Amino acid sequence: MVVVGAGFSGLAAALALARAGAQVRVLEARDRVGGRVLTGWLDDGTQLDLGAQWIGPTQDRMYALVSAYGVDTFPSAAYGAGYVRRPGGRSTEPPPGAEELFAALDSLGAAVDPAEPWRAAGAPRWDRMCLTDWLERTAVDPESARYAGRLLAGGLLAASPDEISVLQTVFYLRAGGGSRSLLGMAGGAQQDRLVGGPGALAERMAAALPEGSVTCSAPVRAIEQDRAGVLVHTDRERVAGDAVVVALPPALAGRIRYTPALPALRDGLTQRAPMGSAFKVHAVYPEPFWRADGLSGVGTAVVGPVTETVDNGTPDSERGVLTAFCYGDEARELRGMSAAARRDALLDALAAVVGRRARRPDELIEYDWSADPYTRGCFCGALTPGSWTRYGPFLRRPVGRIHWAGTETATRWAGYLEGAVRAGERAAAEVTGAGHRANQPSQR
Numbered sequence: 383m384v385v386v387g388a389g390f391s392g393l394a395a396a397l398a399l400a401r402a403g404a405q406v407r408v409l410e411a412r413d414r415v416g417g418r419v420l421t422g423w424l425d426d427g428t429q430l431d432l433g434a435q436w437i438g439p440t441q442d443r444m445y446a447l448v449s450a451y452g453v454d455t456f457p458s459a460a461y462g463a464g465y466v467r468r469p470g471g472r473s474t475e476p477p478p479g480a481e482e483l484f485a486a487l488d489s490l491g492a493a494v495d496p497a498e499p500w501r502a503a504g505a506p507r508w509d510r511m512c513l514t515d516w517l518e519r520t521a522v523d524p525e526s527a528r529y530a531g532r533l534l535a536g537g538l539l540a541a542s543p544d545e546i547s548v549l550q551t552v553f554y555l556r557a558g559g560g561s562r563s564l565l566g567m568a569g570g571a572q573q574d575r576l577v578g579g580p581g582a583l584a585e586r587m588a589a590a591l592p593e594g595s596v597t598c599s600a601p602v603r604a605i606e607q608d609r610a611g612v613l614v615h616t617d618r619e620r621v622a623g624d625a626v627v628v629a630l631p632p633a634l635a636g637r638i639r640y641t642p643a644l645p646a647l648r649d650g651l652t653q654r655a656p657m658g659s660a661f662k663v664h665a666v667y668p669e670p671f672w673r674a675d676g677l678s679g680v681g682t683a684v685v686g687p688v689t690e691t692v693d694n695g696t697p698d699s700e701r702g703v704l705t706a707f708c709y710g711d712e713a714r715e716l717r718g719m720s721a722a723a724r725r726d727a728l729l730d731a732l733a734a735v736v737g738r739r740a741r742r743p744d745e746l747i748e749y750d751w752s753a754d755p756y757t758r759g760c761f762c763g764a765l766t767p768g769s770w771t772r773y774g775p776f777l778r779r780p781v782g783r784i785h786w787a788g789t790e791t792a793t794r795w796a797g798y799l800e801g802a803v804r805a806g807e808r809a810a811a812e813v814t815g816a817g818h819r820a821n822q823p824s825q826r
């Protein structure tokens with residue numbers, strides 16, 4: 383069996399296939415495993431999670447892997463009061479009516495089966511309506527609509543609310559257990575971090591595969607299939623197998639050349655799931671000065687380029703790390719600026735919520751996932767308005783010997799590490815259940 387991509391989904395698929403007795407080859411484009419996770423280290427050893435970082439309750443497969451591979455976790459820093467940056471300044475409360483908007487969307491989601499969101503009674507209407515329209519019609523005031531749009535479209539999908547449909551929003555809410563679960567720190571998706579970052583876990587997962595299973599620096603360019611099996615082409619080799627699990631976001635899976643060509647609707651799906659647009663920037667200070675002022679550093683914003691911040695310090699480091707997240711239009715605007723102008727805009731936004739000392743970080747560290755050829759955006763891909771009802775059924779449907787994994791195909795915790803693992807394990811079960819002959823992968 384062949385697996386394309388050594389992110390969490392590809393690794394989980396490969397481990398499950400290996401457990402089922404298959405011989406597996408994993409072909410990974412980058413020179414490392416892990417995909418959308420990357421750990422940076424400051425010179426004093428402080429850990430910075432440049433990609434994914436959190437896990438939280440009900441992400442059972444991730445906690446099981448953390449435990450099985452002996453990776454320690456620690457809780458996200460939480461020391462003082464949170465804030466909401468609103469037009470008049472810093473507040474402790476979100477705009478009135480915002481919680482009701484989250485609750486209303488959660489209750490729409492209750493009617494959606496995340497395995498088949500296109501079948502919900504309201505699906506046609508929700509799919510053609512963008513989140514902005516729904517919020518403007520439903521909200522009691524424009525500020526709460528703007529706040530909810532920034533948190534739901536931005537904080538969850540790194541998009542602007544006019545880029546995603548109501549159906550995409552409620553699917554995602556449902557898959558992650560609702561807005562409280564998705565947006566929460568303790569008790570929610572942002573509860574725990576991994577010592578060494580999720581990359582440390584990915585490396586252990588890869589090491590648990592039989593030696594030689596994973597080949598890095600091997601971007602897959604083409605996949606051929608016929609009645610005998612599949613032939614997966616990299617620049618250096620052709621790997622044969624009975625079946626292939628493509629563990630990539632749809633937008634990247636669409637860049638592989640398939641012979642025979644993919645069915646038109648599957649190909650169409652890959653053209654309608656763009657990656658989000660986010661900036662995750664770490665401002666590093668000698669110490670977390672905001673804590674002395676009784677501030678947690680954790681907050682959200684209705685105005686400005688930064689939608690969310692967190693105190694991203696680690697228990698073993700004295701350095702203060704304030705991490706800023708910018709999404710959708712704000713991220714695109716920042717991307718268009720010079721590095722100096724972007725730095726000013728980001729530091730002004732941080733100063734507005736934790737005070738003037740924020741303007742003088744030791745370092746400001748960003749990793750641009752949108753410019754990375756093997757991710758091309760973050761956090762994940764999301765279907766454009768109108769696409770769930772037209773193309774959704776082709777998200778997971780295998781094409782002959784090609785099976786689709788990747789977090790975007792998950793029915794639980796889609797878009798998250800947990801979704802990636804579940805999708806990989808589901809694809810592996812599909813492959814073994816499909817009765818493809820257990821040929822050894824071999825080089826041709």
Ligand SMILES: Cc1cc2nc3c(=O)[nH]c(=O)nc-3n(C[C@H](O)[C@H](O)[C@H](O)COP(=O)(O)OP(=O)(O)OC[C@H]3O[C@@H](n4cnc5c(N)ncnc54)[C@H](O)[C@@H]3O)c2cc1C
Nearest residue numbers: 387389390391411417418434435436602760789797798799
């Ligand atoms: C900045 C950021 C913050 C995030 N925060 C969180 C968080 O806190 N918690 C959370 O749960 N999730 C978070 N996420 C989302 C999380 O990272 C993803 O859901 C998860 O990593 C997806 O795993 P995957 O295996 O499906 O895809 P990927 O990790 O994208 O894996 C795909 C792999 O395929 C490789 N590849 C691409 N093209 C080819 C090719 N042609 N041939 C071979 N290999 C190829 C890639 O290099 C990559 O290794 C975040 C993501 C980002 C970017």
